[in-house]
Amino acid sequence: MLVLTMWDRPQLDPNSGTPLYRQLYDHFRRAIEIGNLKSGQKLPATRELAGMLGLNRTTVSAAYEILETEGFIAGHVGRGSFVTGTAAPAAKDWGALLRPNRVLETRSGEPVEISFAASRPSSGLFPLEALEQSCREALARGGVSILQLGSPGGYEPLRRYLADEARREGVLSEGDDLIVTNGCQQALDLFSRSLLSPGDHVVVEDPVYPGVKNLFTEADLRLTGLPVGESGIDLDLLEAAIEREKPRAVVVTSNFQNPTGRTMGLDARARLVRLARRSGAVLIENDIYGGLRYRGEAALAIKSIDEAGGTVLLRSFSKIAFPGLRVGWAIGPRPLIGRMKQAKQLTDLHTDQLSQAVLLRFAESGRLEDHRRRVLEAGAERLRAVLDACRAYLPPGTRFTEPEGGMNLWVSLPDPLDAGELLPRAEREGVSYLPGKYFAVSRPEPGGLRLSFAGLEPEKIERGVRILGGIFSAELERVRAARSLEPEPAMV
Amino acid sequence: MLVLTMWDRPQLDPNSGTPLYRQLYDHFRRAIEIGNLKSGQKLPATRELAGMLGLNRTTVSAAYEILETEGFIAGHVGRGSFVTGTAAPAAKDWGALLRPNRVLETRSGEPVEISFAASRPSSGLFPLEALEQSCREALARGGVSILQLGSPGGYEPLRRYLADEARREGVLSEGDDLIVTNGCQQALDLFSRSLLSPGDHVVVEDPVYPGVKNLFTEADLRLTGLPVGESGIDLDLLEAAIEREKPRAVVVTSNFQNPTGRTMGLDARARLVRLARRSGAVLIENDIYGGLRYRGEAALAIKSIDEAGGTVLLRSFSKIAFPGLRVGWAIGPRPLIGRMKQAKQLTDLHTDQLSQAVLLRFAESGRLEDHRRRVLEAGAERLRAVLDACRAYLPPGTRFTEPEGGMNLWVSLPDPLDAGELLPRAEREGVSYLPGKYFAVSRPEPGGLRLSFAGLEPEKIERGVRILGGIFSAELERVRAARSLEPEPAMV
Numbered sequence: 001m002l003v004l005t006m007w008d009r010p011q012l013d014p015n016s017g018t019p020l021y022r023q024l025y026d027h028f029r030r031a032i033e034i035g036n037l038k039s040g041q042k043l044p045a046t047r048e049l050a051g052m053l054g055l056n057r058t059t060v061s062a063a064y065e066i067l068e069t070e071g072f073i074a075g076h077v078g079r080g081s082f083v084t085g086t087a088a089p090a091a092k093d094w095g096a097l098l099r100p101n102r103v104l105e106t107r108s109g110e111p112v113e114i115s116f117a118a119s120r121p122s123s124g125l126f127p128l129e130a131l132e133q134s135c136r137e138a139l140a141r142g143g144v145s146i147l148q149l150g151s152p153g154g155y156e157p158l159r160r161y162l163a164d165e166a167r168r169e170g171v172l173s174e175g176d177d178l179i180v181t182n183g184c185q186q187a188l189d190l191f192s193r194s195l196l197s198p199g200d201h202v203v204v205e206d207p208v209y210p211g212v213k214n215l216f217t218e219a220d221l222r223l224t225g226l227p228v229g230e231s232g233i234d235l236d237l238l239e240a241a242i243e244r245e246k247p248r249a250v251v252v253t254s255n256f257q258n259p260t261g262r263t264m265g266l267d268a269r270a271r272l273v274r275l276a277r278r279s280g281a282v283l284i285e286n287d288i289y290g291g292l293r294y295r296g297e298a299a300l301a302i303k304s305i306d307e308a309g310g311t312v313l314l315r316s317f318s319k320i321a322f323p324g325l326r327v328g329w330a331i332g333p334r335p336l337i338g339r340m341k342q343a344k345q346l347t348d349l350h351t352d353q354l355s356q357a358v359l360l361r362f363a364e365s366g367r368l369e370d371h372r373r374r375v376l377e378a379g380a381e382r383l384r385a386v387l388d389a390c391r392a393y394l395p396p397g398t399r400f401t402e403p404e405g406g407m408n409l410w411v412s413l414p415d416p417l418d419a420g421e422l423l424p425r426a427e428r429e430g431v432s433y434l435p436g437k438y439f440a441v442s443r444p445e446p447g448g449l450r451l452s453f454a455g456l457e458p459e460k461i462e463r464g465v466r467i468l469g470g471i472f473s474a475e476l477e478r479v480r481a482a483r484s485l486e487p488e489p490a491m492v
Numbered sequence: 493m494l495v496l497t498m499w500d501r502p503q504l505d506p507n508s509g510t511p512l513y514r515q516l517y518d519h520f521r522r523a524i525e526i527g528n529l530k531s532g533q534k535l536p537a538t539r540e541l542a543g544m545l546g547l548n549r550t551t552v553s554a555a556y557e558i559l560e561t562e563g564f565i566a567g568h569v570g571r572g573s574f575v576t577g578t579a580a581p582a583a584k585d586w587g588a589l590l591r592p593n594r595v596l597e598t599r600s601g602e603p604v605e606i607s608f609a610a611s612r613p614s615s616g617l618f619p620l621e622a623l624e625q626s627c628r629e630a631l632a633r634g635g636v637s638i639l640q641l642g643s644p645g646g647y648e649p650l651r652r653y654l655a656d657e658a659r660r661e662g663v664l665s666e667g668d669d670l671i672v673t674n675g676c677q678q679a680l681d682l683f684s685r686s687l688l689s690p691g692d693h694v695v696v697e698d699p700v701y702p703g704v705k706n707l708f709t710e711a712d713l714r715l716t717g718l719p720v721g722e723s724g725i726d727l728d729l730l731e732a733a734i735e736r737e738k739p740r741a742v743v744v745t746s747n748f749q750n751p752t753g754r755t756m757g758l759d760a761r762a763r764l765v766r767l768a769r770r771s772g773a774v775l776i777e778n779d780i781y782g783g784l785r786y787r788g789e790a791a792l793a794i795k796s797i798d799e800a801g802g803t804v805l806l807r808s809f810s811k812i813a814f815p816g817l818r819v820g821w822a823i824g825p826r827p828l829i830g831r832m833k834q835a836k837q838l839t840d841l842h843t844d845q846l847s848q849a850v851l852l853r854f855a856e857s858g859r860l861e862d863h864r865r866r867v868l869e870a871g872a873e874r875l876r877a878v879l880d881a882c883r884a885y886l887p888p889g890t891r892f893t894e895p896e897g898g899m900n901l902w903v904s905l906p907d908p909l910d911a912g913e914l915l916p917r918a919e920r921e922g923v924s925y926l927p928g929k930y931f932a933v934s935r936p937e938p939g940g941l942r943l944s945f946a947g948l949e950p951e952k953i954e955r956g957v958r959i960l961g962g963i964f965s966a967e968l969e970r971v972r973a974a975r976s977l978e979p980e981p982a983m984v
Contacts, residue, residue: 021792022662062792065762070799089769089800094827098686101834123636135627144615147623147814170514182674182840189839195590215838270557277581300513300554307562308581322639324845335586342593346707347681348674352844353816
């Protein structure tokens with residue numbers, strides 16, 4: 001019994017975006033679903049149908065294979081294919097299959113005109129021409145070696161360049177090695193994969209960059225968050241935490257911490273090294289912002305104080321140059337970096353070499369330094385603008401940090417304001433920021449928020465903070481007015 | 493008591509590669525170690541020493557901080573710094589700290605003239621000029637958006653391009669999404685982080701690409717390796733393994749499997765989908781080599797047969813274009829890809845955008861297709877050359893696969909030859925390959941080895957296999973001669 005009557009001859013369109021075998025599959029599936037083809041009916045043989053429709057026989061076979069896989073037909077060797085049913089298989093229950101997601105994601109609402117939400121450089125300062133020139137020169141010099149499979153440790157000419165710079169600064173000594181990573185985030189991941197096991201204790205700053213908190217949470221580590229004061233992570237609390245928890249690692253940001261903007265002084269750095277050394281904990285010095293100092297004097301890198309080799313230093317091109325090019329590096333004791341290279345090979349073989357070669361050329365040629373000079377000039381202006389605006393517009397009782405560089409400062413609104421609750425109102429007025437909850441490890445600060453100022457021009461910074469100040473002040477007045485109306489409680 | 497007499501006045505060189513504070517530190521450390529400065533002696537105050545040496549006071553403070561951190565001196569507030577001892581702190585015992593490495597690494601010996609060891613494209617075919625042009629055009633079109641912080645899902649113009657291509661091929665349907673990764677290796681890692689937990693069962697091919705085996709071993713998964721026959725992974729054994737072990741995932745290579753070069757036929761693909769579906773296992777279709785078919789006809793992607801959405805398809809530019817640029821992609825059910833984007837954000841934020849934009853331009857402009865045509869021509873020649881040479885030179889009793897594309901074929905030497913033992917001899921004669929042990933999951937094949945032919949010109953392939961054939965044949969003769977001298981065992 002041949003089921004292919006004239007009225008259900010498939011209308012196939014070879015010029016459609018959908019492949020022919022899939023059009024044929026769709027045709028039969030629909031015919032079965034609406035009952036034009038019924039259970040038990042036989043389909044034409046593939047050769048026969050192919051001839052009839054002027055198709056390649058493999059096209060017909062492909063359609064039949066999918067129909068069979070989906071449970072619409074069954075093939076019997078020597079007898080042909082028969083319609084069996086109309087039930088397509090149920091979709092997988094991915095909710096039950098996937099690993100639970102324990103990360104609080106920043107949900108970006110509608111795009112706003114003035115966003116203080118992203119800690120990233122100013123697109124307006126990107127030197128496209130200098131970059132294009134660096135591309136051309138990099139390809140001319142590196143040639144096909146850039147395009148060929150590379151090494152987990154990094155593109156060798158870049159590794160050598162970075163190692164020489166590090167030696168001159170005193171952050172790479174005899175027993176050290178250097179690995180190129182996809183930015184600092186991957187360096188943290190590789191470190192975690194090399195040294196840490198589920199259940200291990202790690203001390204971090206609180207508030208902290210969400211990429212640290214989320215990565216370690218997903219790796220099932222136990223996090224202790226310690227507050228960040230004028231001189232960085234609280235070292236008295238760290239001393240106690242080290243006693244109590246014997247952490248495997250302590251992760252700190254030496255310069256312009258994200259989100260607080262705070263910097264550790266030399267004394268604090270030296271004490272930190274001594275504390276970590278006594279306890280056997282490995283120190284991670286995340287120094288992604290160190291190149292962005294707008295005023296004041298830089299302190300020695302923690303890595304350069306730690307002669308005995310218990311510190312890993314993380315740096316990156318992403319804040320001083322371009323976050324879209326994912327190139328950072330880690331410097332630390334050879335055995336640890338060696339293990340990180342093995343982890344790197346498993347996670348993605350090696351870092352992209354085109355960007356490594358281009359950034360090398362960009363740096364060697366002096367263009368990076370030119371660019372950084374412009375970025376520092378703009379950054380100084382923007383920092384002044386955000387501090388002036390905070391002083392001028394935020395309601396009395398508000399505290400904010402006064403960083404000397406980087407991209408962020410931390411605002412603590414007076415009680416009982418809640419930065420998370422006020423965000424939608426700010427977004428409606430065209431301004432956004434990140435409230436404290438994204439950064440909190442174990443001490444939530446409802447009034448805390450991060451202002452990332454580096455990507456905005458001074459005029460927008462001023463306007464944005466003025467709008468925020470208006471919202472915060474109005475809310476504060478409303479709350480206080482409501483409170484003053486509350487009846488005086490009885491004395492008991 | 494001022495210890496700084498004339499004879500130990502530090503000789504500092506501001507033009508040396510070593511920073512001044514470190515030169516000063518080195519000076520004092522040496523003085524203490526050789527006994528010129530003794531325990532209890534007082535060091536000059538930082539201000540005093542700075543004045544004496546014409547240095548910035550922070551330079552002296554830095555040197556003192558390191559001396560103190562390293563345990564050579566101790567500071568007492570108001571009294572100054574005193575020498576305390578000569579013992580620098582012991583270096584960390586990294587062997588005890590680091591996570592154990594369970595990966596068998598390929599140790600590259602001396603570089604050889606003819607290396608069949610790496611599954612990578614031919615550098616000689618890389619079109620540098622076309623790539624440079626693509627760089628220029630990509631920057632002109634994408635502008636600063638390429639350089640700015642990107643999205644975990646990928647550079648949007650590339651994602652759209654790849655998604656359109658995938659829709660036309662029938663491998664991306666309604667419920668699917670696409671994520672750009674740093675090559676297929678990272679897609680495997682993100683998949684593992686999204687779906688698999690320590691102890692989970694995963695079925696893989698055996699022999700298999702070491703990057704699969706090593707990644708899953710380090711993730712503490714339980715691997716079942718199933719042999720790879722003419723039509724890919726053994727489906728009868730898979731059916732039994734699925735019954736027995738309820739694997740969470742099955743990872744297969746649909747085309748030109750690494751290391752065997754084998755390809756699954758359409759029937760095998762459809763049966764695989766049915767098996768995986770019945771068991772609830774997620775299918776990973778690693779199709780990194782699919783674009784490199786030198787002869788014969790391609791079968792439908794497994795992904796396109798699996799209408800119910802239990803398959804993830806992995807592809808990459810790295811074999812058809814440039815492995816040095818780390819850009820691949822994964823296509824699969826939206827909830828799974830969504831979870832992989834979260835994992836991507838934690839592991840390295842997003843894939844490098846310069847390479848994404850350059851490869852997009854390279855593809856859109858038709859240059860990728862031109863390049864691929866040349867690669868296919870060369871590949872066909874090289875495949876013929878390696879098959880001819882294997883037939884001509886390998887000793888009788890040797891078996892080898894006959895792939896229709898890709899970069900690799902698998903050689904099984906006759907008993908009792910051991911490819912690993914013979915490798916040093918081959919390397920001494922200027923030829924290398926990878927012996928079976930690097931690919932074995934649970935069925936070691938001492939006579940197995942992989943020949944990666946795609947990166948070598950036909951003349952070298954012919955010469956290399958001839959040299960290998962000579963070594964293998966000589967060893968076979970030696971063994972057989974030795975055996976024939978053994979006394980006939982008594983009949984019992």
